[in-house]
Amino acid sequence: MKQNRRKFIKFAGVAAAALCTAPAVAKAAGGGHAAPIMKNPKGLEAERWAMVIDTTKLKTEKDFAPLIEVCHKIHNVPQIDSNQEVKWLWTGSYDETFVEQPNPHMNEELKERSYALLCNHCENPPCVRVCPTKATFKRPDGIVAMDYHRCIGCRYCMAGCPYGSRSFNFSEPRDHFTEEELKKLNPKFPTRMRGVVEKCNFCVERLAVGERPACVEASKGAMFFGDLNDPESEVRQVLRERFTLRRKPSAGTEPSVYYII
Amino acid sequence: MLERALKGSPRYYGWIGFLLVIIAIGGAVWINQLMEGLQITGMSRDVSWGFYISQFTYLVGLAASGVMIVLPYYFHKYKPNKHMVIFGEFMAIAACIMCLLFIVVDIGQPQRMLNVIFHPTPNSILFWDMIVINGYLFLNILCGWVCLEHDRMRLPHPKWVKPFIIISIVWAFSIHTVTAFLYQGLPGRHYWLTAILAARFLASAFCSGPAILLLVMKLTEKFTNFQMPKKALHTLTTIITYAMVVNMFFFLLEIFTAYYSQLPGHTHSITYLFAGEHGHHELVPFMWTFIIFAAASLALLIPPKLRKNQKILPWALGILIIATWLDKGLGLLIGGFNPTPFGTITPYWPTGKELMISAMIYAVGALVVTVLFKIATSVKEDMGHSQALPCGCSTEDKCECTPAEEAA
Numbered sequence: 018m019k020q021n022r023r024k025f026i027k028f029a030g031v032a033a034a035a036l037c038t039a040p041a042v043a044k045a046a047g048g049g050h051a052a053p054i055m056k057n058p059k060g061l062e063a064e065r066w067a068m069v070i071d072t073t074k075l076k077t078e079k080d081f082a083p084l085i086e087v088c089h090k091i092h093n094v095p096q097i098d099s100n101q102e103v104k105w106l107w108t109g110s111y112d113e114t115f116v117e118q119p120n121p122h123m124n125e126e127l128k129e130r131s132y133a134l135l136c137n138h139c140e141n142p143p144c145v146r147v148c149p150t151k152a153t154f155k156r157p158d159g160i161v162a163m164d165y166h167r168c169i170g171c172r173y174c175m176a177g178c179p180y181g182s183r184s185f186n187f188s189e190p191r192d193h194f195t196e197e198e199l200k201k202l203n204p205k206f207p208t209r210m211r212g213v214v215e216k217c218n219f220c221v222e223r224l225a226v227g228e229r230p231a232c233v234e235a236s237k238g239a240m241f242f243g244d245l246n247d248p249e250s251e252v253r254q255v256l257r258e259r260f261t262l263r264r265k266p267s268a269g270t271e272p273s274v275y276y277i278i
Numbered sequence: 279m280l281e282r283a284l285k286g287s288p289r290y291y292g293w294i295g296f297l298l299v300i301i302a303i304g305g306a307v308w309i310n311q312l313m314e315g316l317q318i319t320g321m322s323r324d325v326s327w328g329f330y331i332s333q334f335t336y337l338v339g340l341a342a343s344g345v346m347i348v349l350p351y352y353f354h355k356y357k358p359n360k361h362m363v364i365f366g367e368f369m370a371i372a373a374c375i376m377c378l379l380f381i382v383v384d385i386g387q388p389q390r391m392l393n394v395i396f397h398p399t400p401n402s403i404l405f406w407d408m409i410v411i412n413g414y415l416f417l418n419i420l421c422g423w424v425c426l427e428h429d430r431m432r433l434p435h436p437k438w439v440k441p442f443i444i445i446s447i448v449w450a451f452s453i454h455t456v457t458a459f460l461y462q463g464l465p466g467r468h469y470w471l472t473a474i475l476a477a478r479f480l481a482s483a484f485c486s487g488p489a490i491l492l493l494v495m496k497l498t499e500k501f502t503n504f505q506m507p508k509k510a511l512h513t514l515t516t517i518i519t520y521a522m523v524v525n526m527f528f529f530l531l532e533i534f535t536a537y538y539s540q541l542p543g544h545t546h547s548i549t550y551l552f553a554g555e556h557g558h559h560e561l562v563p564f565m566w567t568f569i570i571f572a573a574a575s576l577a578l579l580i581p582p583k584l585r586k587n588q589k590i591l592p593w594a595l596g597i598l599i600i601a602t603w604l605d606k607g608l609g610l611l612i613g614g615f616n617p618t619p620f621g622t623i624t625p626y627w628p629t630g631k632e633l634m635i636s637a638m639i640y641a642v643g644a645l646v647v648t649v650l651f652k653i654a655t656s657v658k659e660d661m662g663h664s665q666a667l668p669c670g671c672s673t674e675d676k677c678e679c680t681p682a683e684e685a686a
Binding site: 099100101102103104109112113114116143146147148149150151152167168169170171172173175176177178179180181184185186187188189210211212213214265268269270 | 314315316317319321322323324326327381384385386387388390391393394396397399401402403404405408460461463464465466467614615618619620621622624
């Protein structure tokens with residue numbers, strides 16, 4: 018009798034385990050095919066998107082103000098005046114931007130320029146490597162993107178990014194908009210929730226419908242955007258002709274943002 | 279066996295009540311953090327990890343304290359440690375629980391915590407840290423509980439538990455290594471980007487962890503009839519001394535590499551911590567306290583005469599704990615984030631609320647230790663293992679005072 022009960026419990030245990038794992042096994046066997054999507058025929062595509070910023074044309078806070086404004090406006094980035102701020106596109110001095118290439122006797126004008134700071138959309142992004150949930154990931158077109166709904170807010174990516182490109186929503190982002198601003202939020206792009214990380218996304222949502230990044234459009238020709246893997250693209254042409262720098266090349270991340278000096 | 283934790287003196291219940299009050303107050307602040315978000319902390323865009331993660335890092339060291347008792351007993355058949363093993367294992371349980379809680383309070387979306395399991399990502403060290411800490415917690419609960427249960431029933435420890443004990447000893451090294459990898463693999467953080475970080479984590483864990491354990495054991499001796507065997511106590515103190523020497527040696531290696539090479543990346547953080555930079559000197563007094571306390575603890579631990587003096591020992595261990603905490607629980611984290619990726623300094627200091635939530639977690643740890651140690655000491659008392667004798671020795675000491683009395 019006892020033997021029978023033991024057998025029964027064993028059988029029940031194995032059966033329960035099989036029932037629990039069956040869906041996962043079935044899913045794994047299916048190869049995880051994503052649902053089919055219909056592409057926008059007008060959408061822009063590339064093997065590796067890259068940006069070149071002409072710092073001889075964009076050099077003062079005033080030059081950058083409209084670019085930052087349009088970026089933060091269309092992505093509903095709140096303005097927070099504390100060290101817990103959120104920013105996608107902002108500016109820094111030469112020393113802050115090119116920390117590894119200091120030069121105390123540099124040309125005054127170069128030294129006084131402001132330089133655009135944003136996510137570098139690295140070829141080899143440390144933030145993607147460290148993320149424990151794949152909430153930040155590299156798309157096939159080279160853009161490092163975020164899934165705000167999967168992010169657990171561990172902020173490991175912020176420690177991992179050598180460029181300080183990432184911001185964390187310490188507070189509820191919508192609390193930082195006035196009544197008026199809330200009415201004018203861009204309904205085409207989600208506001209984020211508290212407790213997740215965010216950063217520049219190279220305007221993936223605009224590329225998908227055939228528009229170039231908002232800052233590039235607002236720069237009136239002082240920023241170039243294109244496919245780094247296409248020798249005929251505008252970015253490759255500029256990179257051939259002009260002297261450019263990238264931030265912290267020694268980090269081995271292969272940034273996709275170049276600065277014409 | 280848990281019922282043994284329910285029988286206690288008013289003083290025992292008073293202590294439990296005190297801890298519960300701290301947990302309740304800290305819990306209320308945590309609820310406030312859940313409603314308001316991490317804006318209530320002192321963390322910022324530049325210093326994006328703070329007190330929580332640094333306490334987590336320090337407590338991983340405490341989790342390993344036990345292995346310095348367990349390893350000599352199981353690998354070297356060092357008998358005097360026999361009745362100390364359970365306390366090492368139980369301390370590890372409390373430490374792992376605190377580590378996990380510090381992670382939970384630190385993340386921005388705790389309700390999504392299980393995404394780490396639903397979307398397993400082996401290239402993230404955090405994924406592995408989740409595995410090693412939970413694994414170590416499980417191993418210690420299993421080994422500790424099974425062995426104590428069999429002690430209570432006056433049965434030999436079952437054979438099947440031995441492999442788990444062996445695994446847990448090796449596993450103890452993994453928790454430090456993986457926690458160090460969390461830091462030392464990041465390309466932009468020069469203070470952490472050093473191959474010796476994991477080795478330093480091990481060294482500092484093997485001095486600070488057993489030091490905390492020894493102090494807690496000394497308190498346990500005060501409140502119960504348990505008495506550590508002298509040999510076990512001395513061996514552990516010697517291990518602490520060696521580990522601290524190695525820890526400080528590794529620290530000096532860092533200093534040499536940085537200041538002889540004079541590579542800016544290597545020197546900047548250390549200069550910020552010990553001398554201040556860009557007009558920021560917030561951590562300078564703390565870091566020099568670390569150096570002075572580390573030197574003082576070594577001065578009190580290295581000479582055998584002082585090391586064996588039980589009046590001095592608690593003080594030596596106390597300043598060793600403060601020194602290692604300042605180094606690993608404060609400087610390591612802030613020095614890693616400063617200078618920022620822009621070469622600037624963003625000071626960080628925990629807020630009162632952050633400290634209250636941390637106090638809650640420490641109180642949870644103290645509660646777990648109290649309950650588990652209460653159970654362990656009551657079993658040891660029933661068995662007459664390692665009990666205090668009137669002469670101040672332990673029954674395991676086989677000292678000359680007892681047989682003489684018995685003979686008379």
